[in-house]
Amino acid sequence: MTELIDGNVHAANVRARTKVRAEAFAASHGRKPRLDVVIVGNHPASRAYVSTKTKMAHETAIDGRLIELPETVGKDALLAEIARLNADPAVDGILVQLPLPDHLDGQMMIDAIDPAKDVDGFHPMNVGKLFTAAKIDPEQMLIPCTPLGSLMMLVDTLGKGALSGRNAVVVGRSNIVGKPMAQLLLANDCTVTIAHSRTRDLPAVCRQADILVAAVGRPEMVKGDWIKPGAVVIDVGINRVATADGKSRIVGDVATAEAMGIASYITPVPGGVGKMTVACLLHNTVVAAEARARG
Numbered sequence: 001m002t003e004l005i006d007g008n009v010h011a012a013n014v015r016a017r018t019k020v021r022a023e024a025f026a027a028s029h030g031r032k033p034r035l036d037v038v039i040v041g042n043h044p045a046s047r048a049y050v051s052t053k054t055k056m057a058h059e060t061a062i063d064g065r066l067i068e069l070p071e072t073v074g075k076d077a078l079l080a081e082i083a084r085l086n087a088d089p090a091v092d093g094i095l096v097q098l099p100l101p102d103h104l105d106g107q108m109m110i111d112a113i114d115p116a117k118d119v120d121g122f123h124p125m126n127v128g129k130l131f132t133a134a135k136i137d138p139e140q141m142l143i144p145c146t147p148l149g150s151l152m153m154l155v156d157t158l159g160k161g162a163l164s165g166r167n168a169v170v171v172g173r174s175n176i177v178g179k180p181m182a183q184l185l186l187a188n189d190c191t192v193t194i195a196h197s198r199t200r201d202l203p204a205v206c207r208q209a210d211i212l213v214a215a216v217g218r219p220e221m222v223k224g225d226w227i228k229p230g231a232v233v234i235d236v237g238i239n240r241v242a243t244a245d246g247k248s249r250i251v252g253d254v255a256t257a258e259a260m261g262i263a264s265y266i267t268p269v270p271g272g273v274g275k276m277t278v279a280c281l282l283h284n285t286v287v288a289a290e291a292r293a294r295g
């Protein structure tokens with residue numbers, strides 16, 4: 001029997017705890033924690049994500065704001081906008097939605113964000129802390145939201161300590177998902193393999209996994225017979241595919257129907273990791289606000 005890990009339930013719990021903290025922050029500081037999301041251009045999927053982020057922020061007693069810049073905005077104008085948000089004491093969290101248009105360098109923009117306001121956890125200072133800290137503590141550091149949310153679901157589902165000694169395979173090595181995910185699993189005492197487009201015999205590598213994380217961006221690439229019986233599968237993928245009736249639907253990186261009956265647990269798409277990504281972003285915003293208020 002395969003059980004679904006319900007991202008909606010886990011995310012609602014994270015948001016409920018975050019809301020209590022956000023209200024306490026507002027009571028003692030006379031303002032809500034504030035998250036500013038910068039979006040460049042008109043990419044429809046990006047628009048959908050950022051409106052979810054600001055809507056969920058408001059429901060969580062966080063002042064979520066959207067800054068929309070035209071597709072043609074120049075490097076200096078975007079850097080100036082980031083500098084303005086860095087300098088504004090009322091701004092606790094800054095998120096620059098990725099990917100940016102080709103003429104803009106995403107890493108340059110991440111590097112320009114004040115690390116104390118980097119609620120994505122993408123700044124080299126926060127990445128460095130994640131990779132060197134003796135203990136990984138989501139209250140003390142800004143950890144990338146998708147890996148953090150994935151780890152929280154694993155720990156809450158399996159129990160603390162249950163990851164120790166397990167073989168974890170992360171398919172994908174991006175800075176925003178694969179690499180930090182592998183680091184969090186390592187910190188939880190998994191034996192970690194990172195697979196990517198040059199990995200030889202990927203199905204055989206995946207079959208070694210007690211915990212399999214798919215963060216590839218290829219619709220339903222991970223097949224049922226790549227999954228070790230009883231494995232826990234975290235499907236990070238968000239892929240929009242066309243349907244026969246000319247509409248579209250969202251599928252993950254795992255062939256979920258095939259995984260049913262083989263995996264012990266799997267996260268659905270939608271309603272899995274994506275929901276936790278947004279909840280963890282709000283968590284990070286409150287962590288940033290509290291840390292900045294402490295000085």
Ligand SMILES: NC(=O)C1=CN([C@@H]2O[C@H](COP(=O)(O)OP(=O)(O)OC[C@H]3O[C@@H](n4cnc5c(N)ncnc54)[C@H](OP(=O)(O)O)[C@@H]3O)[C@@H](O)[C@H]2O)C=CC1
Nearest residue numbers: 146172173174177196197215216217236237238273274277
């Ligand atoms: N649920 C959520 O909250 C989020 C979901 N996503 C989704 O997660 C997925 C991954 O995102 P992201 O990490 O940003 O994507 P990237 O495109 O940055 O990285 C994809 C990774 O997958 C690897 N890869 C690509 N094709 C293959 C293949 N055929 N076999 C093995 N590995 C392969 C690439 O390898 P190489 O390095 O060799 O090129 C790369 O490391 C996407 O579907 C994205 O939409 C992303 C962020 C948040």
Ligand SMILES: Nc1nc(=O)c2c([nH]1)NC[C@@H]1CN(c3ccc(C(=O)N[C@@H](CCC(=O)O)C(=O)O)cc3)C=[N+]21
Nearest residue numbers: 049095096097098099120238270271272274275277278
């Ligand atoms: N600086 C930056 N930080 C990010 O965290 C970031 C980003 N850029 N660029 C794009 C990716 C993608 N991402 C998602 C967020 C929420 C859902 C989400 O809520 N998904 C829902 C709904 C999916 C849908 O219906 O569209 C679900 O899976 O149930 C998905 C994906 C954050 N990202």
